Every structure is written in structure tokens, then in C-alpha cells.
Amino acid sequence: MRKHIIKNQKYHWQQSSVRQKIFLFYKKxxxxxxxxxxxxxxxxxxxxxxxxxxxxxxxxxxTLECSRAHSFFKKEMLFLALSFAMLxxxxxxxxxxxxxxxxxxxxxxxxxxxxxxxxIDMFEEETGIEVKYxxxxxxxxxxxxxxxxxxxxxxxxxxxxxIEKMILEGEAQEIDTSDMNYLSNIDQKYFDFCxxxxxxxxxxxxxxxxxxxxxxxxEMVDEEVDSWSILWEEKYKNQIIMENSVRDxxxxxxxxxxxxxxxxxxxxxxxAQSLLMEQKSLLAAYLVDETRDAMISGDxxxxxxxxxxxxxxIEENENLAYVIPKEGTNIWFDxxxxxxxxxxxxxxxxxxxxxxxxxxxxxNFEYVWYGTPNTAVYDELDEETQEDATIFPSDDIMDQxxxxxxxxxxxxxxxxxxxxxxxAY
Numbered sequence: 001m002r003k004h005i006i007k008n009q010k011y012h013w014q015q016s017s018v019r020q021k022i023f024l025f026y027k028k029x030x031x032x033x034x035x036x037x038x039x040x041x042x043x044x045x046x047x048x049x050x051x052x053x054x055x056x057x058x059x060x061x062x063t064l065e066c067s068r069a070h071s072f073f074k075k076e077m078l079f080l081a082l083s084f085a086m087l088x089x090x091x092x093x094x095x096x097x098x099x100x101x102x103x104x105x106x107x108x109x110x111x112x113x114x115x116x117x118x119x120i121d122m123f124e125e126e127t128g129i130e131v132k133y134x135x136x137x138x139x140x141x142x143x144x145x146x147x148x149x150x151x152x153x154x155x156x157x158x159x160x161x162x163i164e165k166m167i168l169e170g171e172a173q174e175i176d177t178s179d180m181n182y183l184s185n186i187d188q189k190y191f192d193f194c195x196x197x198x199x200x201x202x203x204x205x206x207x208x209x210x211x212x213x214x215x216x217x218x219e220m221v222d223e224e225v226d227s228w229s230i231l232w233e234e235k236y237k238n239q240i241i242m243e244n245s246v247r248d249x250x251x252x253x254x255x256x257x258x259x260x261x262x263x264x265x266x267x268x269x270x271x272a273q274s275l276l277m278e279q280k281s282l283l284a285a286y287l288v289d290e291t292r293d294a295m296i297s298g299d300x301x302x303x304x305x306x307x308x309x310x311x312x313x314i315e316e317n318e319n320l321a322y323v324i325p326k327e328g329t330n331i332w333f334d335x336x337x338x339x340x341x342x343x344x345x346x347x348x349x350x351x352x353x354x355x356x357x358x359x360x361x362x363x364n365f366e367y368v369w370y371g372t373p374n375t376a377v378y379d380e381l382d383e384e385t386q387e388d389a390t391i392f393p394s395d396d397i398m399d400q401x402x403x404x405x406x407x408x409x410x411x412x413x414x415x416x417x418x419x420x421x422x423x424a425y
Contacts, residue, residue, distance in 0.1 A: 105132040106347045109142060110157040111334070114208075116367040119360050127354075129347050146171075152341040155348040160333045163204050164197035164406040172203045173338045176349055182356035182376075189395075190373035194333055196403040204335035205352050208370040210307040211331050211393060211401060212248055213324040215291075217317075220301035228256040228325045231302060232275070237282045241294060241303035244286035246419040247404065248330070249276060252304060255327040262405045266414065273418045277425045286423075295320055308370040311390050322390045328400035331393075 112135040120131050134151075136142040139162035146153060166172045177183050183205070190206045198204045216225050220239065223230075231240055231252060243249050251261050253275035259268045284300050292309040294300050296316045305313075310322040336352045338345055354360055358376035365372045371391050372378065378386065386392060393401075407415075 105130040106155065106344050106351060107132045107134070107151060107153050108155045108157075108348075108351070109134050109136060109146070109153045111135065112137060114157065114334075114368060116363045119355070119363050122360070123351060123354050127347075127350065129344075129350070131351075146339065146341070149341075152343050153339050154342040154344045155336060155351060156339055157207055157334055157336050159404070160194070160197045160335070161404040161406045163335055163337050166337070166339065167198065167203050168406065171340050173340055173342060173345060174202045175205060175336075175338055175352065176345075177205075180349065180353040180356070182353050182358070185356050185358065185361070185374045185376040187373050187375050187378075190333070193331065193398075193403055194335065197405060198335075204333075204337050205356075206373040207334050207336055207355065208308075208364075208368060209331060209333045209373060210370045211324055212243070212251055212304065212306060212329050213310065213322055214302060215295050215305045215310045215313060215320055215322050216302045217295065217298060217300075217319050218321055219319045220298070225302075225321075225323050226326050228252050228327055231304070232279050232282065234282065236301050238284050239301035240279075240283050241291050241300045241305075242276075242279075242283055242286050243291075243304045244288045246415050248304065249286070249419075249422075250415070251330050252276075253279075255325065255329060258327065261330055261402050262407065264407055264411055269414065269418060273422055276422050280422070280425060307390050307393075308368060311369050311388070314390065324389075324393060324397050324400070326400075328402065331398060331401035331403060333403065 106129050108131060110133070114135075117133075120133060123129065124131055134153075136145065139159045142156065142158055143162060143165070145151075146156070163172065186206055190209065191201050193209075194201060194204055194206060214225055214228075214230070221230075221236070230236070231242075242252070247261070250269070250272050253272035254261050254263060254268065256275070257268070257271060259265075259272070263269065284294075287294065287303075289309075291300075291303050291305050292313045295303055295305070295313050298317070298319075305322075307322065310320075314320045314322060336355070338348050342348055355364070356374060358374070358380070361372060361374040361377045362380065365374070365377050369391065371393075378392070389397070
């Protein structure tokens, strides 16, 4: 029986003499911080003790005691101020040494917890290229920071519709694949899906993919789950969780009514909003990351969820099952892209190729458990994993799925307004 592997992000300090020196430096550094903190603590105790003594004598000689108090507090508070300043300065130096930019580093921007960090260490050791790795939460967060221009990112992993947006804005560079040894490991059918947002497959290389579907508890739901319509069943009131994401939430009513998830028809979107408003009284909550834990613990009967989270939940609770409704859903792709800000384009292309190497791609698959487009990895998986439709949906199911497209600023504003109205309803 396959078990889901959740690896800790570990840094092997002992493997490098340089890292050993850094470790010893920080060991001394933190010991000094502890000493300063103890001095501050002792000072505060002295202030407290003296305050009690002074206050007890105030009735006998108020003028003298006030003078003593002023002198004492002035001296001790000066010491406190200097101690805090030194402590904050040391902390600031620590943060600066961790997050400071390097002129020679390959700067990568990716979703949080979306790569096995050991693979980055391996890339650095094998190529001699230093990597500066940053993380973000949503594509919108990434785009905002990218547009600020503070950092020249060399490589970004992000979602389909955001890649399309950046292509249209001239913020993406064509990827030169001529020197890549492992690009052929990516199944062509996934490149075909990516043509929805990258028409000539010039700007994006698939990293992981997944779907949005329904996770349900077989002990709490006693009927077949094959349609989005079940999320409007009165008998499951307060046992339904929806995705707290505007486009992922709108998938549900749009597909149920037979509309495209990329519709720009205002009447269709208003009809979808109306259904979501009708549904709202039945919901336990709108959640994202917390959905998985709520389903594992049996706090809800049904939820809209991402396939990777569903995979983890099912392995924690055998009473859970995942289904893609017959009306279809979204299939999403997270891809590597090289932004126009890139300084080290060739190094970024080298990193993409490294990610497609079979052993590296397998490490990342076992870390995140989303669908991998890498055929070399898929071929090495056991039959149970290959046939797990939560991770690898069949071609028939995938044919019913749509990839998100960037709909433009006007539609972004409309979606935002409809979402705010729904939340306030």
C-alpha cells in the first residue's frame, strides 16, 4: 500500500565546511543574544524590587524618595534602551545575512512548500550555481512583488492564467530548449493543454498539474456523488465546505449550468453568483488550506478541494473519496517561466532541465504528490499510484476539464465585485 510521504525541509549543514562555520557563528551569535536577554530580565527585576522599596518609604520622605526613584529609573532605563538596541541590531544583521541579495545568484520565485529543498542543494553542488529561493502564496501576490521591481527574478513557477497575463504584457521571455536533455520526459499531451495559455509552447514548461473536485466522506454521504448539484442538497446543511477563492468557487455553478469556467458573459456570471448566494446558508465555511484537515477529522461531509490535498486527506482517512463531477471542472497547470527581468537566463534554463531529470522529478513528486507530467517518473510508479484518478485523471475525464485563461482587467474587476457581494450576502 503506497504511503504518502511528507518530507521535512532539511538543510544538511554537516555536509559543508562552510556551513559548519556558519553554524558555529550562529551558535555564538545566539549565546550573546541570550546573555543580553538575561541582563534585560535581571534589570527588570531590579526595577520591580526597587519600585516596591521606594513606594513603601514614600510616606516618610517623599521628596528624597522621588529623587532616588528618578535617578534609579534614568540609569536602568538607559541600560534597557541600549540592550534592546543591541539585540535588535544583532537580529537585523541575522535577517540581512539570510535574505540579502547576491549579484551572482539565480533568483527563483515559487509557491510555498512546492519543491524538495534537497533538489536545490543538489543543483548548486552539481553546477556551482548559487540559488536564491523565494516563496509566495498566490499568483496575485507573486505578480505584485514582481511588478514592484525590487528584485530581478530569473525564474518563476506560477499558474496558467498568470503566465498568460505576463505573456500578453510582454513580461515573459521565450525559453530556449535546444540544450535541454530532459525536456522529452514531459508528455506532449500536457504541452497541448498548456497551449490554452501559451499557444506555441514558447514560454512555459509544465511542473505539476491537478484538478478541482469534490472530496466526500462515504460514512456521511449515502448516495452517489457524481454532480456538482449535491452541494445544494439541504440534508447536508452545515456540512459543506467551499473553496475560498473566487474563480475556484465560481467553477462549481458555472460547470453545473453547462457554462465555461472562462466565460465573459455577464449574465452567466450573475446566474452563477445567484446560485452561490442560494447555497451560502448550507455551508459550514469557505476555506482553502484548512479544508483538508476538516475532512480528515470528519468535521464536514463534502468539500470542494484541490486534488493534491485530496490525495493526502484520503491517506489519512480511509472513509474519504474524491470525484470529478460529470459536468467537468478545472485542470490547472503550474509551470516554469522566465520573466523579462531575468539576468541569468541560461542558468534558469539549466535549472528547468535539472527539474525534469528523472531522479529530481521523482523527489519533487514524492514531496508534493500532485500530478507530474514527467513520463520517466510516471513509468517508475507502482500500478496503484498510476491508477489513482485523484492524481492522474483518465483522458476521458481530462477531456471534460478546462484550463483557466486570463480574462483581462475588466473581467478581473467584475469577478472581484461579484465575490465581494457574495461574501457580504
